[in-house]
Amino acid sequence: MHNLCLAIVLSPLLGALISGLFGKKIGRAGAHWFTIIGVGVSFALSLIVFLKLIVWEEPVFNQNLYLWLSTGGLNFYVGFLIDELSATMMLVVTFVSLMVHIYTIGYMRDDSGYQRFFAYISLFTFSMLMLVMSNNFLQLFFGWEAVGVVSYLLIGFWFKKDTAIYANLKAFLVNRVGDFGFLLGICCVFMYFGSLDYGTAFSMAPGIQDEVMVVVPGYEWSVMTVMCLLLFVGAMGKSAQVPLHVWLPDSMEGPTPISALIHAATMVTAGIFMVARMSPLFELSEVALSTVLIIGSITAFFMGLLGLVQSDIKRVVAYSTLSQLGYMTVALGVSAYAAGIFHLFTHAFFKALLFLAAGSVIMGMHHQQDMRKMGGLKKYMPITYWTSLVGSLALIGFPGFSGFFSKDAIIEAVHLSHIPGAGIAYYAILSGVFITALYSFRLVFLVFHGEERFDEETRSHLHESPLVVTIPLILLAILSIGSGAVAITPMLFGGFFGDGIYVAISHDVLAELGTHYHGVLGMMIHGLSQPPFWLAAAGVFTAWFCYLRRPDIPAKAVSLVGMLHKLLLDKYGFDRFNDWFFAGGTRRVGQVLFRLGDVAIIDGAIVNGSAKVVSWTSQITRRVQSGLLYHYAFAMILGLIFLLIIFVHQIFLAT
């Protein structure tokens, strides 16, 4: 197992190094072969690990690799923990990554940075694997930041584009705000548990459940609450939860394959994974869980709304990702960690599919991303169309498709939960279903149906994408249909995650849900009579009516609710506020501190000022040495008189 893990992690790294450092020598084909083989090996071995753990029921593997450092009598290791949770994640990461690698051959065919691109996505796979396979907080943080860097590199892949290099800096800095909290959370773990090892921390956590700490004098807060909230700030950055979501829509400046891999299927779900991994900690703080729930439902509802007004095909999918991440976070908040991971699992396939399909459309349209200039693409790109449709049906939770099982489970779980905030969250995510269906099918209808809104020139070049593009689409489509039905029984109700996820008995909504669960078919039939289904159907119908039947309605609606529409187009003003307050504010503070503090006070007044005082004093004192004899004689006489006075004075005193 030890060697297996090493090979899983190192083979993508090796591929990345080869195509990154020797890209020129091995050429374009060399670059994609080396990296695809690297990731392929990693996927195959991950599959073996998965089988070993699940089918052959080998014990959980937890071993340190090497001593990173020891200081102050405490040791920090790098090591692996392979349980059901990490094995699932490994499978998702390596599979989607493999698909994206293959897809990239087609998508980036004409790009001059071909080798560099493959090096980056393989490096990403390495980093992500390090993150999910870690057995301690240190390595988690390493992977966490490393995926952030690769994301930075890939968003700014087209480094000549001003918008791209603005977006990548923004993404990195917003993520750093999250990491700031995450790091403090790790500090908190280290202080109270004396170790960064998961096992140690989790086993000691119940012991300090009642301990309090004083952060703000006069207030005593539960240690577990502070710890979990700090850790969750990290998750909010990486998994783009309000208000740290602002980087994700802009990250669409990167090439589409990485939007699928990084900004939909894997990296952005790292926060979800992390909280699930930390379930033994979060279970000890109801305040933290409630916060998670509320942040998640805000994200799920409000970010979905934004998807309704976007006209860029990738941005619609990006807002949909934000909203779905909100659903996962909501699941975490009601302690339905398994449901959150399950949704992560199905979402990885259908969202990667939607992005790759969008990429296929963009290729066909010669890098046109505006949906208002598409339409009727169904007959030109049938495979892309059908796979997109599958992805969209999965996304809106149509019974039978993978998203149905995971989303319904979350909605039901929230319905059963008694955590403060669950009531509002239920309605937020329920109405989210309608919104999801509306923007998803708005996309489908605008892009693939209706009249063709592009010119003859574009039409003449329009054709279905090559096999390297369509095969990943088809494979992902199969999983988008099947993965839910296959996985739901074990994952949610079969104790699949074992000790990897811990749920306090009083919070265990999934167990309660399990008592009503009668197999896949039962759930589907039951689903047909439930509000989510009808809401989704209503959404699809509305989309059909507004965008195919009566295309004049949206414009009228816009004029009717002008303010709301403006607010949505403005993305609730987050970007404007952040640019003005945070980006502008820190620069202004820097300017003021520099000009006032360093230049004016320290250098101007004190340093150069003291030099001036010295020179001024010497200007005056030098006059004393005039060189004229009578000046000196005069000074001598004055001195003599002075001495005489003292002398006389003393005589008088004596007598």
Added chain:
Amino acid sequence: MGEEIRFLSILIWLPILGGMAVVFSGARFSEVFTKVLALVLSVITFIISLFLWSRFNNDLGSMQFTELVQWIPAFGIQYALGIDGIALPLIILTTFTTCIVVMAGWVVIKDRQGFYLGAFLLLEGLMIGVFSSLDAVLFYVFWEAMLIPMFLIIGIWGGPRRVYATIKFFLYTFMGSLFMLVALLYLYFKSGTFDVLALHSLSLTMLEQKWIFVAFLLAFAVKVPMWPVHTWLPDAHVEAPTGGSIILAAVMLKLGGYGFLRFSLPIAPDASMALDGLMIALSLIAIVYIGFVALAQQDMKKLIAYSSISHMGFVTLGFFVIFQVATNTGDWMQASAGIEGGMIQMISHGFISGAMFLCVGVLYDRMHSREIGDYGGVVNTMPIFASFMLLFAMANAGLPGTSGFVGEFIVILTAFKAQFWYAFLAATTLILGAAYTLWMYKRVAFGEIKNPKVMELVDVDKREFFMLASLAAMVLLFGIWPDPLFDMMHASVEQLAQHISVSKLP
């Protein structure tokens, strides 16, 4: 002794005498011969320092490779040398950096090249002297002598405002050192010895300790530099030639940090404890305030200079947070992580800031500008260089997997145990450090080429590649596996922590 090879003396005097030979050779022999001589000398010194490491016993907390010769017996002044696990990594950092610096001056310096390279070798010997002196007068002599070659390097080969910068640099540091001299003299009259280790065990009242602490503080704080005595550094860096900036940032700043560990903390532990609030406050101001100031810079060297000050704040924070950690946890062992974190931060900063200044030097040699605004789109013409610079920028922003992360991480972890808000303020560097470093990188490397001069840039040559690659190797090595460095220091730091934990009040 006697039979033993006197490694430390060799390490001090080989570069000093060698440096003189290089100066002489520069005046007499060909340029190539002079350069090769300087390179050979610096590499030999580096190899000897590695040899020193191989013979160093990590398990001993006491001084090793000690040498003792009477120098001025009438005043009890000795030529006493010795190193522990705190001095050793700094010595290796010095010898490594000197090799880089000699290579950095290879083609760029045209004027009095022998003199230039000789000055660096001389400086190297003197700095090693500082790190290995166990006699206060010897320490002071090396300490002050060091100013002369640095003064000349900036004053002769510096930029247009070099005179202002050198005088500022000299006066600032010299003023600080004078107070240290007074403190050392007071200690001598009190104890009758200049033996540093004897001074460690000298019992002093709180009032005496406080005065001594403040006197040392003035000397060391200027060197580090701590806020508010830092303004000489940006000026010195901006005017210094590339090699001067590298050595200044990589090694000379560390002398201040070393001084705290060798003098302030062990000689005045009670005063250090009493005044730790002040030290922590100054460190945090350095981290946060200077982080903001760095954002406002338009000149690359100034920006990196400010980032140095901010990063050195972690060093002093780590050193002085230990008292509160020990009080809170009741465990000096845990507290000692602060010292080790600070030490690692110093070493890592040596590599990273040296590399950053080298990067600016590489650009400056081609464009003769340090203004960020003059660049943009460098990655189009210099992709290899841009990749290196990105690595160093990320390291500067404290990315895990690079050495820049290790020190900050350990210091923040330790500071959290003292007080939540210390860690909170220190951790802002995660955001600020990334903001100023990557924003600079964005403006320099990314984007369309706007300046036609950038269009003509050629990528790094083999010499530059070699320098950048060796620094990159260090940054990655100690980011991925920092334990050897910690291992080297454990015993010595433990002993130091033990020593500090005992009150010296009579």
